[in-house]
Amino acid sequence: LFYSISVENKMKSLWCFMLLNVVFSSALPVEPIPSTEGENRQLAQEYLAKYYEPQGTSKHFKMSNDIPIADKIRQMQGFFGLQVTGKLDSKTLEMMKKARCGVPDVAFYSTFPGDLKWKKNDLTYRIVNYTPDMSPSEVDSAIQKALKVWSDVSPLVFTKVDSDDADIQISFGVREHGDSYPFDGPDGQLAHAFPPSPGIGGDTHFDDDETFTAGTVGYNLFLVAAHEFGHALGLSHSSDPGALMNPVYSNIDPRNFHLPQDDINGIQSLYGAPIGPVKPTGPTTPEPCDPNFFLDAVTTFRGEMMFFKSRFFWRKHPQMQETELHLISSFWADLPTKIDAAYESYEKDMVFLFRGKNYWALNGYTLVQGYPKSIYEMGLPKTVEKIDAAVYNKDTRKTLFFVGSKYWSYDEAQKTMDQGYPRKINLDFPGISITPDAVVEYNGNFYFPQVARMVARIYRETDREMHTLISL
Known part of the structure; x- marks a missing residue:
């Protein structure tokens, strides 16, 4: 079930090994x-x-x-x-098919003449016209906040003016709108911006066939504008799925937005850090080969594996060498940005995702209506405030919920907790002395990766014994 580990790989974390190398004997074609x-x-x-x-x-x-x-x-x-x-x-x-920025992904900025930055730090902007989707004050606020994203982490200063010679001209238009780069109607391309240069340089255009909002319905103007202003300041697209400058739109809650470190590094490479003793930092994209890395949850998913960490998840297809990394919000805007536990129910053809006292259901990549539901509806006591790990046994049709040092058994058919639970984890799963970060089942075996001890153990239902799979 697993590749062997070479000597040079033994210093890598166990999760790195699982994410990059685990393959199952039954594989589905791409x-x-x-x-x-x-x-x-x-x-x-x-x-x-x-x-x-x-x-x-x-x-x-x-x-x-x-x-x-x-x-x-x-x-x-x-x-x-x-x-x-x-x-x-x-x-x-x-x-x-995902909604995205209209600026190309390849490194076009290397073709621009001169420096790819403004030669001054004090920049002006003008809002030429407004979208009917929002009030002028809402648009003004979204634009101001989007520019502040960049001024907070650099020496740049932005001043709103009502002048034709403003550095950054901001406008809303549809289809052919005067710059030889027509928009494409609803969805698809949301906006585009031009890099620093005389004339059209810095100008930022929004496709008014989109529905722009101040919330999470439609396309959030603040998020789209913050991305486009990155281009207007000289940044190209980033392949980091967690970066603001990734070309694909991600419907995150703007109230919880923090500029990722990848974007901070990019803008400071052009303009330097802001003046002051404290240097701003932002969230980073997790690196599974970090020896201190651990996952929040893992589950099978219609032949694939899904690994969750913070606001990200990895998809691993058994026939693919690469492991895809995505933002949770890029697939499911209504899910929380962090998952505690997850498991797949084969009979129901659903994946259940847990966060705190609630859980959600996925059928394919579609959120099932009627969720989230309370974990207490399953019969867990009110003393349980979160589930640490979950695993479904397709042979017994029971789901095990791991909480602290104990675990419960849930009967999926009867929709009740089994009698005699909770039980101690270390008594029924010898060798598992700490709360599991995640558990996954395959072919009747339970996989328990333990980063702290750098071991992975299999609990085999057939002989009800724990076997060490990997020891690094």
């Missing part, structure tokens, strides 16, 4: 796109032409032409951390 789906192929061609081989000779978005389409697909797959095949598979198409 789903290709049927050849009859001409509409999808047309979408892919337009996407690649727009973001990986832009047309035209503008100095802003110029790139060499005549790149084979398979090479462009590989480039796109590599940028987003997908399996690099050069083929239009379902996951590649899925990524192409």
Whole structure:
């Protein structure tokens, strides 16, 4: 079930090993796109032409032409951390359909003449017109907050003016709006901005066919604007899925937004740090090969593995070498940004995700209506405030919930807790002396990775004994 570990890998964390190397004996093929789906192929061609081989000779978005389409697909797959095949598979198409920024993903800024930054720190901006989706005061507030994201971590200062010679001209338009880079209607491309330069440089345009809001319904103007202003200041796209400058829109709660460290590093490489004794820092994207890394939850998912950490999750397909990293909010805007525990129910074809006293259900990638529900509806006592780990046994159709030093057994068919629980974990699972971070079941075996001791153990239901799988 697992690859052997070479000597040079033994210093890596156990989770790094699991994330990058675990494979199951039964594997599902990567789903290709049927050849009859001409509409999808047309979408892919337009996407690649727009973001990986832009047309035209503008100095802003110029790139060499005549790149084979398979090479462009590989480039796109590599940028987003997908399996690099050069083929239009379902996951590649899925990524192409996500709402995103209209600026290309390749390193276009290397083609711009001169420095890719403003030669001054005091910049002016003008809001040329307003979207009817929001009140002018809401738009003003969203724009001001979006600029403040960057001024808080750099020496930049932004001043609103009502002048044609403002450094950054901000406007809303639809389709062809005067810059030779037309918008595409609802969804798809949300906005675009031009890098620092005379004339159109710094100008930021929003597609008014979108529904912009101050909340989480529609597209949050603050989040879209903060990203676009990164371009207006000289930043290109980041392949870090947690970065603000990642091209794909992520519907996070703007009230909890903190500029990620990747973006802070980028803007400070251009303009330096702000004046003051305290240097701002931001959240980072987790690195599974960090020896101190541990996961929040892990579960199977229709033949794949899903690993959760903070606001991120990894997808590992058994036939893919790469492990995909995504923001939870990029798939499920209504889920919490951190998951405590997760398990898959094969009979129900659902994945259940737990956070605090509540849990949610997924059917495929769709949130099931009627959730979240309380964990107490399952029969857990009110003394339980969160579930540390969960695992479903498809042979017994029972789900085990691990909480502290104890665990409960839940009968999925009867929807009740079994009698005689909770029981001590260390009595029934010898060798597991600490609260599990996560547990996953496969072929009747329970996998208990323990980062603190750098071991992974299997509990085999057939002989009810614990076996050491890996010891690093």
